[in-house]
Amino acid sequence: MSRIGNLxxxxxxxxxxxxxxxxxxxxxxxxxxxxxxxxxIKVEVEDGSIKVTRPTDQKRHKAMHGLYRSLINNMVIxxxxxxxxxxxxxxxxxxxxxxxxxLELMLGYSHPIYFMVxxxxxxxxxxxxxxxxxxxxxxxxxQLIGQVAAKIRAFRKPExxxxxxxxxxxEILRRKAGKTAAK
Numbered sequence: 001m002s003r004i005g006n007l008x009x010x011x012x013x014x015x016x017x018x019x020x021x022x023x024x025x026x027x028x029x030x031x032x033x034x035x036x037x038x039x040x041i042k043v044e045v046e047d048g049s050i051k052v053t054r055p056t057d058q059k060r061h062k063a064m065h066g067l068y069r070s071l072i073n074n075m076v077i078x079x080x081x082x083x084x085x086x087x088x089x090x091x092x093x094x095x096x097x098x099x100x101x102x103l104e105l106m107l108g109y110s111h112p113i114y115f116m117v118x119x120x121x122x123x124x125x126x127x128x129x130x131x132x133x134x135x136x137x138x139x140x141x142x143q144l145i146g147q148v149a150a151k152i153r154a155f156r157k158p159e160x161x162x163x164x165x166x167x168x169x170x171e172i173l174r175r176k177a178g179k180t181a182a183k
Contacts, residue, residue, distance in 0.1 A: 009051075009076055011049060011050065019045060023036055024043060024072055027079065028078075030140045031079055031120075033079055035068075040061060041053070050076075083141075083145050087135045090158065093106065094106060094107055096127070098123050098135075101117040101122075102114060102116055103116075107155055107166070108156065117137070118148065121141075121148060122139060135152065137149055160175055
């Protein structure tokens with residue numbers, strides 16, 4: 001029995017859902033998102049909630065049941081509230097600036113890294129004196145924000161000895177002890 005798939009999704013005010021030929025379209029104040037759904041999974045929109053059902057108890061139907069329920073829920077939250085992901089640049093001389101959606105990162109390499117953020121997302125860089133620079137991604141699509149954040153993080157992953165690199169705000173890194181002086 002799927003615990004996630006059986007939960008109904010409540011529709012906030014200002015959000016409209018349209019289900020037509022295995023494509024779910026969610027419109028809200030922040031934008032519009034579409035998701036293709038497997039024809040086996042049924043989506044029912046009724047009096048302020050969405051119910052996702054599966055035809056059988058096969059393993060693949062159970063997996064899709066929970067998956068599509070979560071995807072639709074993420075779409076509803078995205079168009080009503082939006083998503084934000086913040087990343088910190090920890091290291092001496094690490095900087096971040098943006099011009100529109102072009103992100104320029106100085107991460108200790110000989111040249112700056114230029115990264116074009118997709119138009120669906122908004123990027124903002126915050127550089128306060130005495131604090132590590134922060135790159136803030138906002139948008140409606142949770143999957144896209146996570147993918148772009150992972151790409152930015154991959155430019156310089158945090159290393160375990162000093163913690164230098166690009167890390168998510170609030171992320172706890174597993175640190176290692178360095179060499180000890182031998183006498």
